[in-house]
Amino acid sequence: MDPALLAFLTCAVFGAAMLQSATGIGYGVIAGPVLLVVLNGPEAIQISTLHNFLIGLFLVPVLRARVQVRVLGLLCLGALAGIAIGFTLLSALSVTALKLIAAGMVLFVTLTLLADMMRRREMTGGGQYARGETLAVGALSGVMGGMLAMPGPLAATWMSVRGFDMGSVRATILAFFIFAYGVNILSYVTLTGFDPQTLKLASVLTVPLAIGVLVGGLLAKRLSERVFRYLLLGVLAATILGILLSL
Known part of the structure; x- marks a missing residue:
């Protein structure tokens, strides 16, 4: 790969990993579009998927005490059906239709978050939730994950x-x-396999990925709840913009 392009990818992966580490989401919004532009193929989604998985593996052991286990279980249960639906839609619908569906879903949760922020509620460690609602959120997040490898924004919001x-x-x-x-x-x-060159590039980019995760972890300690929610809102807005610009 051209050194200039590799340097560009390195910076994008570092910044995306830093945001993901600090907030829990954001890698797909920053690195995803950059990888798609540079690689112009499905390998971009595969690398994004591998890196998101690695970020989780890096951080969850450190953060396990803060994991809401019951919520996580319901989200995962719902996501099982959602991911299957997402993969089905991926093969059945046009790329434009998929992106419009995704943009509509993210726009809805963005407006929901904005309305909630205007209420100025106090954030607590244990929020209120219903079993059916959590399963539905997990399913919709799974659909986004199966279609566009972006399961995070809906669930986090x-x-x-x-x-x-x-x-x-x-x-x-x-x-x-x-x-x-x-x-x-x-x-x-199971279905397509990974190209060796894709795995090689993903491995090379794990260096800036790891550094970004470490820096993001330090930043997370300095974020207030208010700033966190504004960052979340910014990630959602950037997701919508990125989807629409890619049409």
């Missing part, structure tokens, strides 16, 4: 709206990523 604090959202969503992206990886292995 729902947890924030339901009153979970930043630490709980971050830890639970990263643990959710291990499951959701793990299922995606298993699907790739």
Whole structure:
């Protein structure tokens, strides 16, 4: 690969990993589009999937005390059906239709978060949630994961709206990523496999990925709940913009 392109990817992966580590989401919004532009193929989604899985593996052991176990279990259960639906839609619908569906879903949760922020509620470690609602959120997140390898924004926003604090959202969503992206990886292995060059590039980029994760972990300790929610809102807005610009 051209050194300039590799340097560009290195910077993108570092910044994306830093945001993901600090907030729990964001890698797909920054690195995803850059990988798609540079690689212009499905290997971009595969690398994004592998890296998101690795970030979860790096951080969850450290954050396990903040994981909301019951919420995580319900999200994963719902995501099982959602990921299958997402993969089905991926093969049945046009790329434009998939992106419009995704943009509509993210726009809805963005407006929901914005309305909730205007209420100025206090965030707590244990938010309020219903079993059926959590399963539905997991299913919709799974659909986004199966279609576009982006299961995080919906689930993270729902947890924030339901009153979970930043630490709980971050830890639970990263643990959710291990499951959701793990299922995606298993699907790739079973259905298409990984090209050796894709795996090689993913491995090379794990260096800036690891550094970004470490820096993001330090930043997370300095984020207030208010700043966290604004960052979450910014990630959602950037997700919508990125999807629409790619049409």
